[in-house]
Amino acid sequence: MFKKWITLELSLVFLAAIVSTFESCNANKKEDTKDLAHSEVVSKTTLPKKELSDAFKDYWYAGEAEITSYKLEQARYGEMREGTAVLIYVTEPFLAEKQTKADGNNPDNIPVLKLNATKNYLTGIYPYSIMSSSFYPVYDNSHAIKLSFSSQEWCGQVYSQLNNRDKFEIMSHSYFENEADQSINLEKNILENELWNKLRINPKELPVGEFKVIPSFEHIRLSHSELKAYNANLALTDNGLVSTYEINYPELKREVKINFDSRFPYAIIGWSETFESGFGNSKKVMTSTATKIKTIKSPYWQKNRNEFLPLRDSLGL
Secondary structure, three states, rough: HHHHHHHHHHHHHHHHHHHHHHHHHHOOOOOOOOHHOOOOOOOOOOOOOOOOOOOHHHOOOOOOEEEEEEEEEEOOOOOOEEEEEEEEEEEEEEEEOOOOOOOOOOOOOEEEEEEEEEEEEEEEEOOOOEEEEEEEEEEOOOOEEEEEEEEEEEEEEEEEEEEEOEEEEEEEEEOOOOOOOOEEEOOOOEHHHHOOOOOOOHHOOOOOOEEEEEOHHHHHHHHHOOOOOOEEEEEEEEEEEEEEEEEOOOOOEEEEEEEOOOOOOOOOOEEEEEEOOOOOOOOOOOEHHHHHHHEEEOOOOEEEEHHHHHHHOOOOO
């Protein structure tokens, strides 16, 4: 009887340990990246992993997101609009097949650095609310696994999503007649959206020179341009404490400049985007800018009570 009781108690202890481990994975606790296998999204063959520094692990696997607010001067319909932008970077485990966040730890998870980028501004009486999301492997050894973009304003909604499989599989929905519902497959090229993630991991590995680049979904949809890869000139300039990454599309007459701290964790200080922002037949070239307000690190998903509203004030939102 005594032996049976000991066996039962040991079984319960073992079961409790398993439950505790599972709950820890779901609570956004610090992950051991060494235990996260990274399989290539399409072929499932193992790709070489770039070693993660201790500084990277300490900063990005501390169970917090990095949240940075920006003062936004946005060109739209030939006029400048005041607003705010927010970049939220956080690491999380990602499922290769379903291409969504993993609820728990398993050997097929891909550790990604996720960027949720938001913009909010007014165009006259009605508001614009824009969000782009990009999911990029922390090992910096393949294209983004997934991108999504949505825009809401009083005329209607637009939504686009890219999944990295044999090709880039893209679906898009819009209230505009000539864009309506689309399903597109593109050959794999550099994605402008993913460069904002890659920059935060290792800016020295950013592509420099002439490349085919698929512009940001935000620009494609708001400018009603064709969704495809365009010729682009990419340049990286180190100005000491601050570096600048430039993306220039001659055909689109568009240039993006991202200013960031030259030192780890390569925080983005601000950016500018020069493009044609006219209305109708107007070809007015204008420049949108974003200037950093403040950065905080926080497990924001745990701070959804009214008592945490002052945190928005601290971000200038």
